[in-house]
Amino acid sequence: MRYTSILMATGLLSSALLAGAAVATEQSLGQAPYGHGDDAKLPGGVIGVSLQVGAERIGDSAVLYVAMVHPQGPAHRAGLVHGDEILSVDGTPVGGKTYQEVVKMIRGNAGTVVKLVVKGEGAAREVAITRMAGDTLSKAPMGSHGEGSR
DSSP states (O other), X not given: OHHHHHHHHHHHHHHHHHHHHHXXXXXXXXXXXXXXXXXXXXXXXXXXXXXXEEOSSTTSOOEEEEEEEOTTSHHHHTTOOTTOEXXXXXXXXXXXXXXXXXXXXXXXXXXXEEEEEEEOSSSEEEEEEEOEEGGGSOOOOBOTTSSBOO
């Protein structure tokens, strides 16, 4: 009986986590999970990423990381991966800027290029990414880091 209860609780928790991940992914693809105010005022060109705010230790300056990369988006084709730190957008450092400010810097008109300097496992690198219309990216649920769900 106790073993069955543990299995049931584990199954319920897994279902809740999967449902939450699907909703979070849907939000990150169509709209920012933190909300930027009036999304209608943001340009419709996207690169296919969601961002995450993080810090190494309490009290450290916050940094922006790539949380998910849409597998059909231009950021994926440009080589952005989960965990890349965003250092600058179009030559402007992002240190000290809010999440919303950086999102506004990255988004733009579809067909235009945004240049990001990112730092991953190795040295910092610049990538040029052509924005695409946000409504052309599929909104199918994905795995935790942008890979297709299984």
